[in-house]
Amino acid sequence: MRALRYSRYGPPEVLEVVEIPEPVPRPGELVVRVLAASLNPLDWKIRSGHLRYLPGSAGPPRGVGCDFAGEVAGSGGATPGFFPGARVFGTLSPFGRQGTCATTIVVGVDRVAPTPDALTDAMAAALPIAAGTAVQALADHARLAAGHRLAVVGAAGGVGHFAVRYARHIGARVTGACGPDNVEFVRSLGADAVVDYTRDDWRAIGAPYDTVFDTTGHTRWGDCRGAMVPEGVYLNTSPDASSVAATMADALRARFTTRQRIVPIALRGGAAAWRRLASLAAAGALVPHLRETVGLAGVADAMRAMERGHGRGKIVVDVAR
Numbered sequence: 001m002r003a004l005r006y007s008r009y010g011p012p013e014v015l016e017v018v019e020i021p022e023p024v025p026r027p028g029e030l031v032v033r034v035l036a037a038s039l040n041p042l043d044w045k046i047r048s049g050h051l052r053y054l055p056g057s058a059g060p061p062r063g064v065g066c067d068f069a070g071e072v073a074g075s076g077g078a079t080p081g082f083f084p085g086a087r088v089f090g091t092l093s094p095f096g097r098q099g100t101c102a103t104t105i106v107v108g109v110d111r112v113a114p115t116p117d118a119l120t121d122a123m124a125a126a127l128p129i130a131a132g133t134a135v136q137a138l139a140d141h142a143r144l145a146a147g148h149r150l151a152v153v154g155a156a157g158g159v160g161h162f163a164v165r166y167a168r169h170i171g172a173r174v175t176g177a178c179g180p181d182n183v184e185f186v187r188s189l190g191a192d193a194v195v196d197y198t199r200d201d202w203r204a205i206g207a208p209y210d211t212v213f214d215t216t217g218h219t220r221w222g223d224c225r226g227a228m229v230p231e232g233v234y235l236n237t238s239p240d241a242s243s244v245a246a247t248m249a250d251a252l253r254a255r256f257t258t259r260q261r262i263v264p265i266a267l268r269g270g271a272a273a274w275r276r277l278a279s280l281a282a283a284g285a286l287v288p289h290l291r292e293t294v295g296l297a298g299v300a301d302a303m304r305a306m307e308r309g310h311g312r313g314k315i316v317v318d319v320a321r
């Protein structure tokens with residue numbers, strides 16, 4: 001089988017398309033023929049070695065990619081509800097040695113969900129990490145509802161564009177902050193107001209907010225609290241360890257000083273989470289924007305672009321190319 005792998009941490013140049021033996025499933029695992037994968041910033045953070053000290057993280061040699069969609073091709077014993085040919089999507093653990101940029105993977109049944117007929121494999125592969133993060137942040141942590149005011153910082157990105165679409169679907173009023181090249185795109189997602197952060201301050205437009213969702217780590221709660229209602233919720237996906245620590249410290253401080261709530265977001269993935277995304281996507285609440293589809297050999301360039309930090313929607317990998 002073909003797979004994109006690397007044998008040392010480093011820049012995109014370490015990636016190689018190689019032939020490797022097919023993985024063998026253990027009990028409770030499915031063999032999945034991958035039809036599409038999608039890229040997340042997590043993939044380049046692992047490849048570059050930024051996350052090498054996380055406990056349980058498998059170092060190189062290893063594969064690339066967590067999100068996938070494909071077809072069941074076999075299993076390691078009984079896997080009720082999953083038959084050969086069934087369409088599924090989900091994630092591999094980011095800490096293992098496999099990657100979804102490969103023609104075949106093995107994955108536990110607790111990490112997959114059936115792909116709805118309404119979705120292509122590319123659309124399903126785009127969902128798990130980015131849409132899962134947006135929905136858990138807004139629905140579970142912020143309890144966003146119709147009529148609430150929401151600001152999304154990084155509204156054009158993988159997480160941000162799902163956040164805008166989900167929030168508009170449920171009837172929230174959305175201000176999207178993005179760079180100049182993404183203004184028209186964020187408007188097309190249905191945002192009520194779009195603010196180019198190089199020209200204007202989103203905190204002065206659409207405030208006071210019930211929820212501020214920073215998908216980029218460029219703000220701190222202290223920068224935003226004045227633009228939030230007294231019981232507002234501030235959410236941050238925290239791109240790096242220092243941002244996680246800062247948001248956690250703010251969350252602790254806020255408990256004793258304000259009615260506002262601060263939440264460092266950590267996605268909880270798995271079959272139940274992906275089934276929920278499948279229903280929301282089938283209902284039209286999560287429509288992925290697929291900016292580009294690349295083959296395995298195109299992933300290095302796609303990652304270079306992603307590392308510049310100005311992504312729009314999702315990049316899908318056609319692993320057969």
Ligand SMILES: NC(=O)c1ccc[n+]([C@@H]2O[C@H](COP(=O)([O-])OP(=O)(O)OC[C@H]3O[C@@H](n4cnc5c(N)ncnc54)[C@H](OP(=O)(O)O)[C@@H]3O)[C@@H](O)[C@H]2O)c1
Binds near residue numbers: 160178180197238306
């Ligand atoms: N904690 C978790 O569980 C979790 C889960 C998923 C993702 N994440 C993290 O969340 C971050 C975003 O993920 P993603 O998939 O959405 O990434 P992405 O697709 O690369 O999007 C990043 C966005 O940031 C925007 N941006 C860059 N500079 C900005 C600034 N100064 N102000 C406002 N926006 C700015 C870019 O838009 P413009 O070009 O318009 O500026 C881009 O659309 C990543 O660091 C990722 O690792 C964390």
